[in-house]
Amino acid sequence: MREFSSSDIDFQKGEGLVPVIVQDANTQVVLMLGYMDEAAVDKTLIEKRVTFFSRSKNRLWTKGESSGNFLELVDLQLDCDQDTLLALVVPKGPTCHKGTDTCFGTENKGSFIPYLEKVIQNRRDNPNDESYTSSLFKKGINKVAQKVGEEAVELVIEAKDDDKNLFLNEAADLMYHYLVLLAAKGYTWEEVMAILRERHK
Structure with a gap:
């Protein structure tokens, strides 16, 4: 896993939030897009399960906390501008709340x-x-x-x-x-x- 902390991330551009692209570590398929604040990043790195900041619920939200379909963290990477994250994960079930593999309606079938x-x-x-x-x-x-x-x-x-x-x-x-x-x-x-x-x- 890449060595960085939440203090390395530029949260100011997104008014305290950064977008997080979630990708299956095995298939390389993009599963969803979410947002994290500093607390969500810290919680994700500590627990090795992806936690977002829910803009609709206005609170931290660990993906799978209700369904059990957690996103087990493999690696969290910071982009060159330090304002976007890439989360490589192993999904424990469908990612989308609608029951599909991804939030884009595609199947999680990579190589x-x-x-x-x-x-x-x-x-x-x-x-x-x-x-x-x-x-x-x-x-x-x-x-x-x-x-x-x-x-x-x-x-x-x-x-x-x-x-x-x-x-x-x-x-x-x-x-x-x-x-x-x-x-x-x-x-x-x-x-x-x-x-x-x-x-x-």
Whole structure:
């Protein structure tokens, strides 16, 4: 989490309030826009749950205090002008009071890969005897690399046929084992994407 305090924020421009963009930390989908005063920022940073200043209720309001659909804080970031916040969160249920994923009526469906990568990294760092992923890490890098090779061959074989279901399932198997290999080597999906972006220039 970024190191800053409420005293670093310019509340004067908004007459004591700053806008807060709320984004799902896993999917990168924007969930809502709210406002915070200094007390709301302090409470959010201390409790690691997003608290706003409600302009309609004229008081502090922790999102989910009635519904249980809290916004668990992952990171709170301050913009370059020090007058806008970005809250990266893990939502515990629908964000909007109308029951939708976001306050913009959109579904909270971003890229699944970053989420899956975090699950895989967790299985690496916190082994579980019942987890297939943990068992792969336990067998070592040679076994993980071997599985990637096996899945690649199986995908090539299915590519020669016209069974969409089998082909896509083999593609999913290859992607999963590829992410396991990246985690076993200590690398990330984002590092690979950075190389692809650089090549695209």
